[in-house]
Amino acid sequence: MAEILRIIFNSLETGSAYALAALGIVLIFRTSKTTNFAQGMIGALNAYVAAYIALNQGFSVWVVTLIALFTAFLTGITIDTLMIRPAKKVLPVSKQIITLGIIMIIVGIIPFIFGVNNFQLASFFPTGSIDIVGATLRFNTIFVIAVSFTVMAVMFWFIQKTKWGLAIRVTASDEQTSKLMGVPTATVTMLSWAAAAMLATLAAIFVAPRVSVYPNMLLNVQISAFFASTLGGFSTFLGPVVGSYIIAFLRNFTSFYISDIWGNVIVYMGILVFLYFRPYGIFGKKPQKKV
């Protein structure tokens, strides 16, 4: 029982990081029509900012998180204005390769500014835990899960209930028409990039205490987020979040109960088989195609 609870808490924590990253990926996919392979790298860049300031100025992790979120906002806006908006007419595949270019630029910038060493970033609650039927639940885990749920709830509220959320949804469904209706699609896309960068940064700061801060720190999270988005369905905002938690649970359970080596392989195979029968994910709808 304790083992199962431990795995559940663990999965909720990793699932939260996946979900934050996945939400950013879907946001960009819907508004810019590209898969952003640089999502993880953008998060890592801003995690570097946080860790660097924490180390040199001695600020607490709370303060540096706020600073990093602000720089993430700026990163998102910069990337959108300099690289994504001029590429409006570029083929979708070429657009994805632009995000590869962004990865390379960030990989080049990081040692230039922060040096080649890895950084450490403290967790929000380094100590303190409660026992639930024998399983230890750290305060930090509770905090990460709670913050992620809150952030996602706010995001959903924003997308579903506010005027700007409506703008995001209409831009996602048809950019041309929205533009004709007077929706400022350029601003919407820019804000989506900013929001995605902030979500990635949050995910990076959440996983940082466990993996330390280095350029590829979010690689695993990002790939899982892609898988989660596919499993949940790219055409909704809820799907990827649900997919993230499902993938986190499946991975943890299979690697614990079946095999450490084959766990991931089994999960991926399972999802592939699932996708064969439901090609557009759990929540996804088949896009209508005109001949």
Add this chain to the structure above:
Amino acid sequence: MKLFMRMDEVLGKLGAFFRKVPYIGYSAFFILLLLIPYYHSTDVISSGQLGIFAYIVIITVAALGLNILLGYSGLISLGTAGFVGAGALGVGVFLELGLPFELAAIATLIVSTLIGALIGLFSLKVEGIYLAIATLFVGEILRQIFTTVPIFGGQSIMIGSVTLLGQFELSTFDQAQRRILFVVIAFLLLIMMIAMHHIVKSKTGRALLAMSRSSSAAQAMGISLMKYRLMAFSLATFFATFSGIMYALYNQSVPTTQWTLDLSLFIIAMVVVGGYKSIYGTFIGAFIIYGIPNLYLKELFGDVSFIFSGVLIILVILFYQNGVAYLATDIRLLYYKLKRHILGGARGKATDD
């Protein structure tokens, strides 16, 4: 005016000749490649630089396969690196089992191509980004298997010297033999280029093109979607695996960890930057993406060379969408435009191309 007539005559004949006998172009390209081991900026090329050129030659084959998918079929694969790794590591494993190199290569190609065909089957159901991520799944599954399953030997597989055709033993650690190995992989590239040429100019190539424009229209013309999707993915994996085998042949030691999504993205970048549907362009793309940063930018800028390569990729995509391979076509168009401008409208009809 006479000059133009003369130029037209020469260029037109030359172009027609090359189109008629494409082997000449490829062979000339092959001979140019052969010069690399012997002549470079310094009198003899260093082993590191030769290694970079070899890598370009090797990865071009994988990129050619991807060009069949991206350029001709309009499909995408994010799992290319996985299959390159499968080729390299597969040969290693079969060699350890005691098979001769050629048999090991054929066995690897068969297994890998079958997996590729499975993805093709999958692509009948799944489309667009879902298909892209599905191929990423396959790539990740392969990567997981390479890095965790014991038969692949942890960090890397050592192959050691390779015996070709049962009698030529070649080791990459000997300078003279390394050059011969380079000639061998350049020759393999030549074969793959010619193969690609024949594939895309054949019924298959036309069917793939039709499919990429509109799958419904292609079906209406009697093109079997199933057959050609399977074909496209099998070919792409075949090329990728082949490139992996070339890697094993040249480097003779294969790491297990480098076959990641990043490499797949780089291979896509080679196709995008070089030019969709262009055979030479794919090589140029590989040279720009891998060669220029490693051969020149690193010396000039050191660690920050990554920034420059990233900027280079983005600039080419933003300002030269078709890819570098179409530079020649654009120059030709510019030439015709210039000519028409100079000659005036009188001979406009004759210059329509």
